[in-house]
Amino acid sequence: MLTLATTTPGEPEIFASLQGEGPSIGRPSTFLRLSRCNLACQWCDTAYTWRFTGDNRPHRDALTFERQANQIALAEEDVAARIAALPPVRLVITGGEPLLQGAALARLCALLPNMHVEIETNGTVAPHPALDPLVHQYNVSPKLAHSGNPAELALLPERLTGWSGNARAFFKFVVATDDDLAEVLGLQQQYGMTGDRLFLMAEGRSTAELRARQAWLADACVSHGLRFTDRLHIHLWGDTRGT
Ligand SMILES: C[S@@+](CC[C@H](N)C(=O)[O-])C[C@H]1O[C@@H](n2cnc3c(N)ncnc32)[C@H](O)[C@@H]1O
Ligand SMILES: Nc1nc2[nH]cc(C(=O)O)c2c(=O)[nH]1
Ligand code: SF4
Ligand SMILES: [Mg+2]
Numbered sequence: 494m495l496t497l498a499t500t501t502p503g504e505p506e507i508f509a510s511l512q513g514e515g516p517s518i519g520r521p522s523t524f525l526r527l528s529r530c531n532l533a534c535q536w537c538d539t540a541y542t543w544r545f546t547g548d549n550r551p552h553r554d555a556l557t558f559e560r561q562a563n564q565i566a567l568a569e570e571d572v573a574a575r576i577a578a579l580p581p582v583r584l585v586i587t588g589g590e591p592l593l594q595g596a597a598l599a600r601l602c603a604l605l606p607n608m609h610v611e612i613e614t615n616g617t618v619a620p621h622p623a624l625d626p627l628v629h630q631y632n633v634s635p636k637l638a639h640s641g642n643p644a645e646l647a648l649l650p651e652r653l654t655g656w657s658g659n660a661r662a663f664f665k666f667v668v669a670t671d672d673d674l675a676e677v678l679g680l681q682q683q684y685g686m687t688g689d690r691l692f693l694m695a696e697g698r699s700t701a702e703l704r705a706r707q708a709w710l711a712d713a714c715v716s717h718g719l720r721f722t723d724r725l726h727i728h729l730w731g732d733t734r735g736t
Contacts, residue, residue, distance in 0.1 A: 494566045495597045496528040498542040498589060500735040505565050507572070508735045509579045513726030515632045515665050515692055517611060523579045525572065527588040527598075528564035532615055535641035536667075538698050538732055542589035569597060573604035587613035595621025602627035616656055617649055631662040637676045639669060639696075648680070657684040665722065669696040669706060674713050681719075688718040697724065698732040 498506040506526035512518055530543035537543075541563045576584060584605065591598060592614050599621055602610055609629050612620075616633040633656045636647040656662040664686055666677045674693075681691060693714055695706035703724055714721040730736035 494568060495572055495594055495601060496564055496566050497572070498526040498528045498539070499563050499565055503565065505567060505572070505575065506735060507575050507579070509582070510736055511725060511729070512583075512585055512611070513724055513729075514694060515722050516663050516720075517583070517585075517630070517632075518722060518725055520583060521580065522583045522585045522611070523576055525576065525584065525586045525591075527586065527591045527594055529593055530588060530590040530615070531593060531617060532590070532636055532640070532642045532647055534636055536639075536696055536698075539589065541734075569600040569604060572601055576605060576608070581607075583609040583611060585611045585613065590615055590618060592618035592620055592624075595624045599623035599627060615647070616652055617647060619652065619655070629661065631656065631659065632665050633662050634665045634667060635680065637666065637668070637673050639673055640667075653680065653684045657686050663690045663692060665692040665694055667696045668693050668710065668713075674717075677719075678717060689720065692720045692722045694722045694724065698727065700728050703727060 500506045500508070508524050510522060510524055512520045512522045526539070526542065528542050533544070545563070586598065591612055595618070602608070602624060610627060611630040611632060612628055613632045613634065616635045620628065635653065636642050638644065640647060656664070668674055668677060677693065680686065693710055695703050695710050697703035697706060707723070711721055713719070726736055
C-alpha cells in the first residue's frame with residue numbers, strides 16, 4: 494500500500510501538470526504526492542501532507558478544515574491505473590517525503606515500466622534498493638538552517654556524499670538570504686557538488702515573494718556558477734493543491 498496526500502477530502506493527489514522546478518522545468522508530467530515527512534520545514538508549502546494537527550504556518554488557518562481527511566491509502570495497482578489513465582508522460586513523485594515509502598514505490602514503478610520517473614526528495618533517506626534502478630532522476634533538496642530542522646536530521650553526511658556521487662541526482666536548494674547562500678557554498682565545497690547539477694530556488698509561495706528574491710538570486714547564480722530555477726507553477730496557478 495501507498496499513502497497519498499489528498500487534494501480535496503478523499504481525492505488522491507495525482508494530477509497532470511508542468512514540472513515547475515529544477516532541471517525538467519516546463520516538461521508535461523504526472524505528479525504523485527505521497528503523505529508523511531521526516532522533516533518539518535517551517536516554510537513547507539505542503540504541510541498538509543505531514544502536519545495533521547496544527548499548522549507550521551499559523552497564518553494559513555484556512556487549511557484547518559482540510560486536515561480531517563488529508564491522506565488516503567491505496568494499493569499500488571490502483572495508483573498505477575490512475576497514473577496510466579492520464580496522458581503518457583513523465584512521472585514526478587513527491588510529497589511529503591516520498592522515499593519513506595521506498596518498497597511500495599518500487600512495486601508501483603515496476604507496474605509502470607515505460608515511465609520516466611523523477612523523484613523529489615529532501616535527501617535524508619537512502620533510496621530503497623528495489624526502487625533505485627527504476628528511477629531516472631532525483632531532485633534532491635537538502636534543508637538549510639532557515640528551514641528550522643536540526644542539521645543532524647536534515648544534513649546527513651553519508652547521504653550528501655552519496656547524492657553528490659550519483660550522476661542521476663541534481664541538488665535544488667531553497668534560499669532566501671545571504672546566510673543561506675553562504676551555507677550552500679559551504680556544502681558545495683564540502684561535498685564536491687558540481688555547479689551544473691546545483692540549482693538555487695527562491696523561497697516563496699507567491700509570485701510577489703519569488704520576484705522579491707529573484708534579482709538577488711540571479712546575481713548569486715551568475716557570481717558562483719550555479720543554476721537558477723523558478724517555480725513556474727506558482728506563477729501559473731498560485732499555491733494551489735493539484736497543480
Ligand atoms: C514539498 S517538497 C516535497 C519533496 C521533499 N520533501 C523535498 O523537500 O524535497 C517539494 C519541493 O518544494 C520545495 N519547497 C517547499 N516549500 C517551499 C517554499 N515555501 N518555497 C520554495 N520551495 C519550497 C522543497 O524544497 C522541495 O524542493
Ligand atoms: N507543477 C509543479 N511542479 C512541481 N515540482 C515539484 C513540485 C513538488 O511539490 O514537489 C511541484 C508541484 O507541486 N507542482
Ligand atoms: S522536507 Fe519537503 S515535504 Fe518535508 S517539510 Fe520540508 S519541504 Fe515539506
Ligand atoms: Mg510543490
